[in-house]
Amino acid sequence: MWSLGVMLYNLITADSLWARPMMRDPVYASFSRDPRFWHKRVPLSLRTMALLDAIFVRERERISLHHLRQVVEQMETFYMSPAEIVSADRRVQESARRHGPWTCPPREVLAERREVHRGIGASGSHSKPDRVGAGGWRGKENPALLGDVGQRGTDVRIGQSGYGKPSSTSVDLPHIEAYGIYLW
Amino acid sequence: MPSTFNEYLKSKFIARIFWSRGLGLALKIDDYISAGCIGAVFRATETSSRRPFAAKVVLKTPSWRQETVFHDLLSAHPNIITLYDVIEYENFGLLILDYCDGLDLHHSVHDSPAFAGNTEAIKHVFLQIIDAVQYCHENNVYHRDLKLQNVLYDPHTRQVFLTDFGVSTNQSWSAEHRTGTVRSMSPGEFQIDLPLKSQSF
Numbered sequence: 001m002w003s004l005g006v007m008l009y010n011l012i013t014a015d016s017l018w019a020r021p022m023m024r025d026p027v028y029a030s031f032s033r034d035p036r037f038w039h040k041r042v043p044l045s046l047r048t049m050a051l052l053d054a055i056f057v058r059e060r061e062r063i064s065l066h067h068l069r070q071v072v073e074q075m076e077t078f079y080m081s082p083a084e085i086v087s088a089d090r091r092v093q094e095s096a097r098r099h100g101p102w103t104c105p106p107r108e109v110l111a112e113r114r115e116v117h118r119g120i121g122a123s124g125s126h127s128k129p130d131r132v133g134a135g136g137w138r139g140k141e142n143p144a145l146l147g148d149v150g151q152r153g154t155d156v157r158i159g160q161s162g163y164g165k166p167s168s169t170s171v172d173l174p175h176i177e178a179y180g181i182y183l184w
Numbered sequence: 185m186p187s188t189f190n191e192y193l194k195s196k197f198i199a200r201i202f203w204s205r206g207l208g209l210a211l212k213i214d215d216y217i218s219a220g221c222i223g224a225v226f227r228a229t230e231t232s233s234r235r236p237f238a239a240k241v242v243l244k245t246p247s248w249r250q251e252t253v254f255h256d257l258l259s260a261h262p263n264i265i266t267l268y269d270v271i272e273y274e275n276f277g278l279l280i281l282d283y284c285d286g287l288d289l290h291h292s293v294h295d296s297p298a299f300a301g302n303t304e305a306i307k308h309v310f311l312q313i314i315d316a317v318q319y320c321h322e323n324n325v326y327h328r329d330l331k332l333q334n335v336l337y338d339p340h341t342r343q344v345f346l347t348d349f350g351v352s353t354n355q356s357w358s359a360e361h362r363t364g365t366v367r368s369m370s371p372g373e374f375q376i377d378l379p380l381k382s383q384s385f
Contacts, residue, residue, distance in 0.1 A: 003329075003331065004313070004314070007310075007313065007331060007332055007335075011289070011310060014294055014299060065314065065317065065321065066318075068314065069311065069318070076303070079303065
């Protein structure tokens, strides 16, 4: 199972993951410490990240082969949409640009959007706590694997936790919906 | 050392003709394809019809029979490369396999733009891999060295073939650690002190 996950990651990103799964390996160490590892690294869709997280856990909690098949079958895209890339972490944007074939918006657009984000930063789009929902959501109980979590997250949670509504054009801030999952 | 060993294998095997009793065919080894961890893979052409096969040379380690048994057991699956015959010699064994006109998936992914960014293609390929692995597990064979380098991809038919059962096992729990490739290994296989048995696939 684990090696299937590594294979999936290699297939999706045409890139290798950690060299060895030990804490001595810096990539693996940051993966196991940081619940938002994928968000900072690769422009993958939320469900893909959730899937990878359901694979790279202890054996007991690992997703079954059968379930993995279902999730992959239902996967609409492995990648972030251009709009999501615009509002993603800077390292993710760099990675998207480096890998080219993913539809990454040109650099100027990204820079421009970043300015826009700073403008509304006060309403909280960048002040998300890093570790909301740390632990507990990795593994097969991860609600993100069960389907339309994104929408539910937006409707209910964002309002409740006081991040304010996404600004007038919700296309500009798709990651607000994305963060819905972590406010679960 | 490995390169010279492969040179040695090349010089020994290329242009030799082998008789496969199982197939009833004479095969001439005419090209070198790749090197595995033990042994090498050559392209063998059937002498009269020119049909290509792959011939894998394996050294006769104590467990070399196991690979052929498992591979034979699984050959029926469309996503596992077919094993036609095993020819045994004094010092080595020759596995006659289906020839796949393509690269391994690792090189396909890195060389061609067909994969990165193409969800549909990745899904197509990955589901086939899952099928193959599932079939292995249903038959109680655990590959233990799953990686893109061990999956062949035929770009014409878009079909995927799992290969190299060299370190596979039929024990779902194994006390033997550190088989296969470190890069795609689960951390459970490193914890030698805590659980004595670790699931090694």
